[in-house]
Amino acid sequence: MASPPPASTGLPPALSDATRDETSLRRFLHGLPGVDQVGVEQRAAGLATRSIKKAAKLWAIDTAIGMVDLTTLEGADTDGKVRSLCAKARRPDPDRAEVPPVAAVCVYPDMVATAVEALRGTGIGVASVATAFPSGRSSVPVKIADTELAVAAGATEVDMVIDRGAFLSGRYGRVFDEIVTVKHACGDAHLKVILETGELATYDNVRRASWLAMLAGADFIKTSTGKISPAATLPVTHVMLQAVRDWHTATGDRVGVKPAGGIRTTKDAIRYLVAVHEVAGEEWLTPEKFRFGASSLLNDLLMQRRAQLDGHYSGPDYVTVD
């Protein structure tokens, strides 16, 4: 690790010591309590049986809409596609003005300017993936340039990917330094650190990567790029929620969590909110601390919202495709 990172200032001594050098960092991460796979999956499945009805469900739906990072990350993205996505973000349900706008729109760096323009004055964030998303396989200068491009175009949030190759080969310092460097390049923009849990493979790795990202100054930890299967899962999100809860106990700061990829239904979204509520705590039940990285989820939320209020289901043609 090149130099004492600016991110660790203000941390309690036990944590700032952890980032002193590569050896300390490694010792700290490997000293975290392990995660028992059977246990965490059993807990996640158990909590997923909560029955959320009536007013509680409506609250959950509106809250989930306000937490969506409405995402398009395709090679085929165009200005037109991004503009129409932004229109959807502003008024998710054109027939019902009371439906809250989503939290942010998430695009590739070259689409940021278009999104910023389309969302000016709405308060909706513009998130940009960066750092050679989704693989992260490039040099640090390229990753910094990618980040700076997004921020210069007006991105208020940056979703970076970690170097999974470095992480899996045990070069934690390299991953740490990269996050610190990107955080610096972000300036005022919020930094979400994508762990790509589908490639980290074990829950122990997810816990270590979560702490690594928080030590390096992440504002959010995010499960996945959405380009790798499996993407977000409930047990992985449980482990990350435990990490941000423990981080809060240690530092008093609350880091956000963003599951992304594969969350398509209201039922799924509510299961995530229940996990947020009961694992991390209700302080995380806000778009400042919890987001869904999703695209098709929004329409299911809107259809379920209508069903709740109207007492019957309407078809997919009653909500807009984008």
Place this chain on the structure above:
Amino acid sequence: MWEYAPAPESRDIANLRPSYRMFLDGEFVEGGGEPLKTVNPATEEVLAEVSTANSSDVDKAVKAARRAHERVWGRMPGAERAKYIFRIARMIAERARELAVLESLDNGKPIRESRDVDVPTASAHFFYHAGWADKLGYAGLGPDPRPLGVAGQVIPWNFPLLMAAWKIAPALACGNTVVLKPAETTPLTALVLAEIVQQADLPPGVVNILPGAGDVGAELVGHAGVDKVAFTGSTDVGKIIQRTVAGTGKKLTLELGGKAANVVFDDAPLDQAVEGIVNGIFFNQGHVCCAGSRLLVQESVADELLAKLHARVSTLRVGDPLDKNTDVGAINSREQLDKITSLVESGEAEGAQRWTSPCPLPEKGFFFAPTVFAGVSQAMRIAREEIFGPVLSVLTFRTPDEAVAKANNTPYGLSAGIWTDKGSRILWMADRLRAGVVWANTFNRFDPTAPFGGYQESGFGREGGRAGLEAYLDV
């Protein structure tokens, strides 16, 4: 800020009737005993009137069981018996919702548990044992093991249907006939099971179910026509039964109390250990004979673990057992609630530090907020006596040897838990713990294939698995 709206399961699903009758020789009949009223512990309302047996009913039932054993069931080929038992298993599964709601009404346990644990596991026990009925020669108990005859079975109120299944399924699979007495406070699901037995067309007398209080149980286990006695319940009653059957030649298995140690080492997966501790002691309101009621935690992680435990226990939702989001339901009876309260008072008086979840409790019904005692020593009553309620005693240890010594320092020996990431230590501990069941990095997992039973004052004999068959065969 996010209040879960009530999500109650409809009580109509239980098909609750105003009165229930006992099941004797294939018919539902009025018993000669004084009828009992069974109460919903969550509301204290009377659910139904249930007829009870007197001594002549017990005699009739045992004779009916004897007839059925000699004329039909004992000589029926195993493959034929299996068909009946499979049928019972399927019918339990088909009526799962009804049985779950009825169980929660009568017992007070949360619907989440009766729905996800009690009823499916009951069905699974019949499925499992049905498979054994024609394979008993391969159970390692000799080439052609014979049934014992008539089994007199007495079961407790904590898992009314599941305990009935644990008792009846192996008895039937091995070719025995059954007279079963359900607990006084929870007779209803056993009587619906009787209805299933009737609809499954079992020959009359193969299964008889006689509700009543302890006197009916005493009459049953003391009856000269009974060849085998199986009891699950308190150690005190177990000792009385053992005296009663001494010298009679009756075969006996007892599954009694426990004071299980849940041992957490400093390298344990802490978040999952917390889940296991919660599941160990607050599952079924702690009305579990194998509950992990003593937490032994290594001193170096005790503070961190306790802080996490308090936070987690605070999220447990205590209340209406029929609400699908309830985690901890009602204490089964006023009597049990009083017993828990008095033991908790003794804990405070003896100087343990009490922490109780700040959760709101319903105004009516028998409820007790989840409670954790820290600073408990081996000498205190709350470390030695079975509380049978949602009360955890926390002790600490410094070395593995000390953990073993403390874990074994109890007259009981039913179950134990070990939490560590080190596989070798799990095996080392399991070798030394005097407990019938040892769970590693989990707790309170039940499966029909796994034998269950205890050491010392927790009783003897095994239920479930291949080992469990021995209790119902003449070997």
